[in-house]
Amino acid sequence: MARTAANDRPQAALASPEASRIEDDRETVIVADRVTAGYENRRAKTRLIALRDVSLEIRRGEFLAIVGPSGCGKSTFINMIAGFLKPLEGTMTVDGKPVRGTGADRAMVFQDYALLPWRTVERNVQFAMENRGNRPSKAEQAERVAEALGLVGLTGFEKAYPHELSGGMRQRVGIARALVTKPAILLMDEPFGAVDAMTREAMQAEFERIISQTRQTVIFITHSIDEAVMLGDRVAVISNRPGTIKEVVDVDLPRPRLEGDAKSSPRFAELREHIWSLLQDEALGAKEAK
Amino acid sequence: MTSTRTTAATAAADEAGANQIGGSKVVEDLKISRFAPFRNTVITIVNLTLFFTAWEIVARAELVNPLFFPRITDTFEAIYTGFRDGVIGPELQHSVSNLLIGLVISAAIGIPVGLFMGASKTADLLLSPYVWAMTSLPRVALIPLLILIMGFGNQMQLTIIVLSAVFPIMVNCMAGVKTVDPSLLRAGRVFGTNSFQMYVKIIFPFTLPFVISGINQGIARGLVGMLIGELLGGGGAGLGFLLDRAGDRFDAPMLYATLLLLAVMSVALVQLMRWLERRVAPWRDLPS
Numbered sequence: 001m002a003r004t005a006a007n008d009r010p011q012a013a014l015a016s017p018e019a020s021r022i023e024d025d026r027e028t029v030i031v032a033d034r035v036t037a038g039y040e041n042r043r044a045k046t047r048l049i050a051l052r053d054v055s056l057e058i059r060r061g062e063f064l065a066i067v068g069p070s071g072c073g074k075s076t077f078i079n080m081i082a083g084f085l086k087p088l089e090g091t092m093t094v095d096g097k098p099v100r101g102t103g104a105d106r107a108m109v110f111q112d113y114a115l116l117p118w119r120t121v122e123r124n125v126q127f128a129m130e131n132r133g134n135r136p137s138k139a140e141q142a143e144r145v146a147e148a149l150g151l152v153g154l155t156g157f158e159k160a161y162p163h164e165l166s167g168g169m170r171q172r173v174g175i176a177r178a179l180v181t182k183p184a185i186l187l188m189d190e191p192f193g194a195v196d197a198m199t200r201e202a203m204q205a206e207f208e209r210i211i212s213q214t215r216q217t218v219i220f221i222t223h224s225i226d227e228a229v230m231l232g233d234r235v236a237v238i239s240n241r242p243g244t245i246k247e248v249v250d251v252d253l254p255r256p257r258l259e260g261d262a263k264s265s266p267r268f269a270e271l272r273e274h275i276w277s278l279l280q281d282e283a284l285g286a287k288e289a290k
Numbered sequence: 291m292t293s294t295r296t297t298a299a300t301a302a303a304d305e306a307g308a309n310q311i312g313g314s315k316v317v318e319d320l321k322i323s324r325f326a327p328f329r330n331t332v333i334t335i336v337n338l339t340l341f342f343t344a345w346e347i348v349a350r351a352e353l354v355n356p357l358f359f360p361r362i363t364d365t366f367e368a369i370y371t372g373f374r375d376g377v378i379g380p381e382l383q384h385s386v387s388n389l390l391i392g393l394v395i396s397a398a399i400g401i402p403v404g405l406f407m408g409a410s411k412t413a414d415l416l417l418s419p420y421v422w423a424m425t426s427l428p429r430v431a432l433i434p435l436l437i438l439i440m441g442f443g444n445q446m447q448l449t450i451i452v453l454s455a456v457f458p459i460m461v462n463c464m465a466g467v468k469t470v471d472p473s474l475l476r477a478g479r480v481f482g483t484n485s486f487q488m489y490v491k492i493i494f495p496f497t498l499p500f501v502i503s504g505i506n507q508g509i510a511r512g513l514v515g516m517l518i519g520e521l522l523g524g525g526g527a528g529l530g531f532l533l534d535r536a537g538d539r540f541d542a543p544m545l546y547a548t549l550l551l552l553a554v555m556s557v558a559l560v561q562l563m564r565w566l567e568r569r570v571a572p573w574r575d576l577p578s
């Protein structure tokens with residue numbers, strides 16, 4: 001996968017770190033304005049606040065990585081953008097309109113894959129294209145399914161059922177399903193969580209290449225600080241429950257990073273160190289609170 | 291079906307080279323003996339033969355009063371002559387067709403109502419007291435009432451079968467809909483299903499195995515209902531009637547012959563459902 005990546009990319013991006021910085025005049029697509037979110041427990045008559053007062057603006061074509069301790073509300077945040085969950089307070093807008101339910105402009109990769117067990121791999125990927133109006137022709141659907149499966153390295157497994165695949169392979173089916181419609185916004189909840197380190201790196205490279213071409217807006221949750229720094233234009237660090245945004249770190253590393261071996265640059269180490277210490281405070285804070 | 295799926299995947303994998311890692315094949319052909327599929331059948335035949343032989347020996351030794359425990363050969367003979375003289379045939383047909391009609395009616399009512407109850411909280415709230423009461427009430431208790439309403443005819447026998455089978459089917463369908471994995475529903479919403487598509491593409495396929503196990507329970511309960519109706523309903527037809535009459539006449543071979551037929555009938559139905567289950571839900575990888 002990785003070997004195809006480098007060829008036809010504009011070389012300008014490599015020139016200086018400045019070139020890869022997010023230009024501030026790019027329009028914002030997703031705006032979270034003092035969003036508070038939580039879950040009701042009717043039996044206990046309580047409400048668990050998962051996120052409090054989160055404000056964040058995400059620009060078109062931006063790659064935002066989100067890191068934070070387990071249970072801090074990362075999935076909750078992404079679920080609000082997807083339209084599964086309404087904020088208790090504040091507003092979440094996409095393209096200037098408050099989010100009301102799901103939409104064709106947003107696709108999601110689920111933390112727990114959410115594949116249909118009774119469908120083969122190719123039919124699972126096809127699922128993304130067959131429900132809404134103006135669906136592509138059968139032939140075009142098949143073509144795009146094959147392409148998407150190629151991207152995630154699952155050619156040859158079209159006819160397999162999810163239960164016949166490993167966890168990482170299932171996760172890649174979920175990624176193919178989200179990529180196949182080329183939605184403007186990609187919501188990814190730990191998409192590479194279940195794949196091994198080598199495959200992960202190859203997929204990151206492939207993914208970076210795809211995004212640089214499609215200019216999709218990506219919200220990407222991960223537990224790996226390295227991954228967040230490697231892929232993100234910015235990294236949002238979320239604090240312990242109730243989650244608030246602790247800091248949004250600008251990642252001023254030139255792209256392409258996976259090809260360009262950004263990992264060995266001193267700046268990468270610096271950023272990683274910085275985010276690490278932010279999260280470490282959180283981990284310690286959690287212990288002290290107990 | 292399994293074999294075509296595997297070979298297709300294998301061929302494609304070969305093509306892509308994904309099958310080759312360091313020159314060794316990932317998908318290899320299995321060497322399965324031609325006789326492997328018959329192994330279980332052979333074991334079952336030997337098993338049954340031994341069982342019936344033991345039965346014959348015990349019966350001939352008259353360890354038990356032959357009035358309660360006839361020889362198996364006499365029992366088989368009773369089956370043979372019963373069919374030959376037209377004693378069993380019509381009764382068997384009566385029972386089987388009643389049971390099948392009853393099951394079809396039960397499924398036709400139980401599946402949609404169960405699905406509806408699973409999907410609508412209001413329907414669940416309003417209907418569930420009755421459904422649960424009817425599910426747990428012993429069927430026999432209804433016989434006097436049904437006789438009062440419908441007399442001794444076939445209608446009453448059919449009704450008791452339906453009343454026996456419909457509730458397990460309903461309850462299972464309801465449980466199926468309620469346990470649909472919420473993240474599958476989310477996937478449905480993200481990828482744009484309307485509520486009809488959600489039902490057809492996610493909720494119903496997820497519920498299908500529950501529907502089938504509901505029908506399985508429905509068969510078991512329906513059989514009981516069928517016998518109760520025939521034994522106590524006094525309709526003068528069916529395997530239950532045969533049992534009743536053989537008992538009255540101290541005709542032990544005929545009694546055992548009828549029991550044997552009932553056992554064969556229920557095993558056949560359950561096997562049919564198991565086969566169906568594997569056909570409609572291959573992803574569940576059920577043990578065969």
Ligand SMILES: Nc1ncnc2c1ncn2[C@@H]1O[C@H](COP(=O)(O)OP(=O)(O)OP(=O)(O)O)[C@@H](O)[C@H]1O
Binds near residue numbers: 040111241
């Ligand atoms: N459906 C739900 N009902 C009730 N509480 C929930 C629900 N989903 C999440 N929570 C609670 O909200 C909090 C945040 O959950 P969330 O799934 O957003 O965490 P997360 O940051 O994605 O964690 P992880 O990294 O482990 O996936 C958790 O404390 C969890 O207990």
Ligand SMILES: [Mg+2]
Binds near residue numbers: 074075076111
């Ligand atoms: Mg999560």
